Amino acid sequence: MTQKNYLTGCVLLLFLNAGCTREMYNPDSRPHEFPNYVDTETRPVQYQEKKTYVTAQGVSASNQFNGARLNDFEAENDSTFTVSIEPENTPINPSPWYAFKLWSETPRKVYLNIDYHNGKHRYLPKLSYDGRVWTDLDSNLIIKRGGNVQFPLNLSQDTLWVAGQELFTTEHLRGWLAEIKRKSPETKMDTYGKSTLGRPLYTASLFEKNKGQNEIIVLMSRQHPPETTGQLAFLHFVERLLEEDPLTEKFKQKYQVLLFPMQNPDGVDLGHWRHNAGGIDLNRDWDRYNQPETRQMAKYLVEFANKNQARVIMGLDFHSTYEDVYYTNNSDTASAYPDFTNVWLNEIKRAIPDYEPNISPSNVGQPVSKGWFFVRFNAVGITYEIGDDTPRDFIKTKSRIAAEKMMEVLLNDE
Missing domain, CATH: 3.40.630.10 (Zn peptidases)
Known part of the structure; x- marks a missing residue:
């Protein structure tokens, strides 16, 4: 039966034909009716390692909380640090999510690079000191470098949450x-x-x-x-x-x-x-x-x-x-x-x-x-x-x- 004929028949008989009603309400006993097939068989995913990254410069980062995405963190020099963000697998829609915590042993201004693998920057950074109240980073502070970005942050011993959206x-x-x-x-x-x-x-x-x-x-x-x-x-x-x-x-x-x-x-x-x-x-x-x-x-x-x-x-x-x-x-x-x-x-x-x-x-x-x-x-x-x-x-x-x-x-x- 074609999709059009099937739908037409069920619409007309919805309230009259109990068999058609059962067919429409049973997800496992009907023909596949969407014309554009998509393969949804399970595929492997890459899990990020949950850890706290500690640098010799006294700046640390963590992905040890629900909703986090941080695949690597390393120092480029005393003031510049790079966050690596990777997807769970590919191919994938360009929605490169990131969320992590930062802090420093001493108060300092740092420059943060976000390096996306298989994606490019999309979400304006949100900042929080408690994971509940969030503010937008000033977009004028963001420097785009191809699909990646760099922006400054002021760090201290207080934990700063950085995420693509509110958690x-x-x-x-x-x-x-x-x-x-x-x-x-x-x-x-x-x-x-x-x-x-x-x-x-x-x-x-x-x-x-x-x-x-x-x-x-x-x-x-x-x-x-x-x-x-x-x-x-x-x-x-x-x-x-x-x-x-x-x-x-x-x-x-x-x-x-x-x-x-x-x-x-x-x-x-x-x-x-x-x-x-x-x-x-x-x-x-x-x-x-x-x-x-x-x-x-x-x-x-x-x-x-x-x-x-x-x-x-x-x-x-x-x-x-x-x-x-x-x-x-x-x-x-x-x-x-x-x-x-x-x-x-x-x-x-x-x-x-x-x-x-x-x-x-x-x-x-x-x-x-x-x-x-x-x-x-x-x-x-x-x-x-x-x-x-x-x-x-x-x-x-x-x-x-x-x-x-x-x-x-x-x-x-x-």
């Missing part, structure tokens, strides 16, 4: 989940399996209802480890849904939200550029399910929907790239909510002065999550991308408005 690791995630559970006790926490290296894969259910009374919206994030701005957008979006007001009260009477806040915990904690511990881009594995993270999420979502006699109507996947953009499916017009995407994005535009959404629609091609939501569930699928350098206050503002407008559009569509 948000599995430790931060556990703290955030505990906080939303405290604020919203009815939130149901769960795990949907373990990662390649055995880390828990967390999920949470908001506004869970009785069987047959709800439709499911899926929010997911962090398939790609360096994409912290997408993670921040996800957090703000969810936090708006959990506020108590007439809009959210009405919304949660009909809709249920299922969270998958960190799809790639191994990659995040290991400081990977892109891949999981199996050396694969998880957002190309939504067809073959070769990696445990995608396979277990698909299985959990299928079983959750069936158990609750509910249907998945939407999947929003939060990512980061060079600029804010919404990647959408041309096929959304044939989804369960055919007008949602255009109406929602227009409402966001109307709510933010002088804002013009950057929208990039495409046909179902590679096996990415937004296409998977449509192919598997006839649901709206959108990749919600935030720019690497998008101001953090705007990330919060836009994400809160996006959550509000999603609720309003869905409620108005009843």
Whole structure:
């Protein structure tokens, strides 16, 4: 059966043919439907050696924390030091993540070279003295040398954290989940399996209802480890849904939200550029399910929907790239909510002065999550991308408005 005929048949018979419904909700018993094949069989990865580097000049560096990426550290002279950054494997998307700690036995100004292997500089350095509060390095201080960079830093015995973005690791995630559970006790926490290296894969259910009374919206994030701005957008979006007001009260009477806040915990904690511990881009594995993270999420979502006699109507996947953009499916017009995407994005535009959404629609091609939501569930699928350098206050503002407008559009569509 061709992809077009299969999709058409399942869309028409979704509510009438129980067999077709089972086929759409079972990730393991259907033909491969994405036209652009991607090999997602496990590949070897290079693990960085976790250590503290001590130089004769009294300057030290460390990668002994979750989220770190530092492959080597050496002194060029008394004031210049080189950090080597390598990916987990190749070929790989150019997202050269770095994160390390620095300190000096005596106060001094140093010049730091970042030498990228198989990549070039992308992320503006962020600095912190506690790993929680971060500031941008003045971009005027950065000297570009081909794909590498050099910039000055003032060091002392106090530890200075240097990273491509703010850190948000599995430790931060556990703290955030505990906080939303405290604020919203009815939130149901769960795990949907373990990662390649055995880390828990967390999920949470908001506004869970009785069987047959709800439709499911899926929010997911962090398939790609360096994409912290997408993670921040996800957090703000969810936090708006959990506020108590007439809009959210009405919304949660009909809709249920299922969270998958960190799809790639191994990659995040290991400081990977892109891949999981199996050396694969998880957002190309939504067809073959070769990696445990995608396979277990698909299985959990299928079983959750069936158990609750509910249907998945939407999947929003939060990512980061060079600029804010919404990647959408041309096929959304044939989804369960055919007008949602255009109406929602227009409402966001109307709510933010002088804002013009950057929208990039495409046909179902590679096996990415937004296409998977449509192919598997006839649901709206959108990749919600935030720019690497998008101001953090705007990330919060836009994400809160996006959550509000999603609720309003869905409620108005009843």
